[in-house]
Amino acid sequence: MTETVVSTTQPQPVPAAPVQVAPVKRSGGRLRALDGLRLIAALMVALYHYGGRGGEVTKAWGSPADQQFPTLHTPFAYGCLGVQVFFVISGFVICMSGWGRPLRSFFASRVSRLMPAYWAAVLLVAGVFALPWVAYRTVSPSDALVNLTLLQQPLGVDRVLGVDWTLWAEIRFYALFALVVVLPGATRRRVVMFCACWTLAAAIAQGAKMPLLDIVLMPEYAPFFIGGMGLYLIHRDRRDATAWGIVAVSFLIGQHYAVRDLWNVSDPHAFAHRTSYGIILVVAFGFLAVAAIALGWLDRANWRWLTVAGALTYPFYLVHEHLGWVVIRVLHRDLGLPSSATFVLTIASMLTLAWLLTRFVEDRLTPRLRTALNRS
Template sequence: MTQTVVNAAQDGPGAEGAPKAAPSGGRLRALDGLRLVAALMVACYHYGGRGGDITHAWGTSAARVFPTLHTPFAYGCLGVQIFFVISGFVICMSGWGRSLRSFFASRTARLMPAYWAAVLLVTAVFALPAVAYTAVSPSDALVNLTLLQQPLGVSRVLGVDWTLWAEVRFYALFALCVVLPGASRRRVILFCAGWILAAAIAQGAHQPLLDIVLMPEYAPFFVGGVGLFLVHRDRRDPYAWGIVVVSFLIGQHYAVDSLWNAADPNAFAHRTSFGIIAVVAFGFVAVGAIALGLLDRVNWPWLTVAGALTYPFYLVHEHLGWVVVETLHRRLGVPSAATFVLTVTAMLVLAWVLNKVVEERLTPRLRKALAAPRR
């Protein structure tokens, strides 16, 4: 989950044209709004579109709590794929013309402060005697602060952190292949084509190491976002459009393959292949509309705030949401619809606090410290 850059970076060596200026000094506020939409989709999935711990929080299956909405809520997990498309767009924009040091400082400072705060907060809340959910061990909690818990096989504090592990691998690939040698249209196109081809080979090779590095299941979404940034630079670029189309075709295949569960009689909700394809298409089309400038009028200042809240909201909403749902619905008897709205609202308020107290204070300081040259 990346934050939209405020100003588009200048072109790097060999670039064939300057990035198109976005409204209001370079900020694509519609992209901020789309990020919040994707985060709310994921929240709907976690609160009403799946089983697991949320069943304990409601005291019964979410399918009974939301008999009509639980099926559309089940598609909310695809908000992650939309996040990956947005990430591809934003990382290409923010990495264009930057040094490797600057890129590393920007990504680390953006990702880690809110993440550290969320890990510590969830660990502390789950350790309270009144909370019915089990906290990870102190040792595992410390490993979680490195964001390497998944490859190390350590219990995770945050259920959503697997997406951050995918983001980190994308950052590394983009940094090594594009940022380090210097971003240019040709180099970005080769990166996209090479990654898609290598990911397909990795899928066929069935080699775990290649799967970890190349992420066949998620590569099309990141690459699709990068392609859409090329479209943003030049809407007449046939290579950019080719990257977007191929990425969508492959991405929808992986989404259907992993999320279509019609053959499972015990599935919580049965997603249709058409529904999955439609949500993936929505993500590509929405980012594409922003890339083409079709949503430039969606430039309301409050969307900047929405964009700032998205990442901390995404981090804390799942696990802490269980605690709020259980407290409101099971212990206080608040109706399910009101509980849902109040829980989302509470998580947004908490996200605002984390943004103000943690991100606005630590992010610029960490970025400055990491970007400063050392002799």
């Protein structure tokens, strides 16, 4: 969900033999529609956190969000599926960015892309939540320091950012892809074998019910990453029947996990009841949207502002949840603004904060960190 450097290269056949393959020639362009889709996915998650769930957000509004948005709270509840859309995009982009790249360069690009904004977000949220007038539980100083490693979830440490569980899934995907594909050198055959073996292994892990296999193979998230990789193979060659098969199987398995984990119609205490058909449709949207980009159907969406939107997506995703609740409380409860105005202004303020993080943190630290890691 984090890398935005993408290519508009026409599909080219790739040798199937396991030999070193030159990277696809790139024109220096961007798939700007992919940047726009990333922002849409982030906004979906924001809708969920501000108006599609119960719990902590009730403190921000002063009453349950379904009372603030009696009509929209149910559609907002589907926004959590923006994470699955992110994972499909990530599979596409990581497969592309790792193609023809040595392991050290791949590692440097991932760390330098993830960590500067993440460090800033952890420090910012921890600092704001430590203020005495902010009525949200903060983590201990020790736990906050562990959060800077991005390993807080496997270590069982309280998390500063509610969304960072998705980054833990991303890291495990990067590690698997680096070891199996990047290290020996990316080829079409190697990516196909990785997708096929991961799909089968994840199914076995689900049946085996062994925690270690679940942690490594991520059965519930693997189909979305794998589907994204299959879509990148289609981007290279739309006639690749094997890649189409990978995408189809990934969608079928992915919608199963999404329905299993998010269909809550049987829970009378659920904040909003999602239907299985609605969940399937949102998952299908994620796959179809990336497929349309992979096939070049959205190449005309080449507006420069989409590049800016793509750059803002990651820092916005990191800070929007907890800091957004603080802004909602100030605007709605302290200043008395109506719910609709509060909602819009909160999203606008989080996008502004994301721009500041991009301008003063990512733009300055990311290239320096990448250069340092490439030299080490």
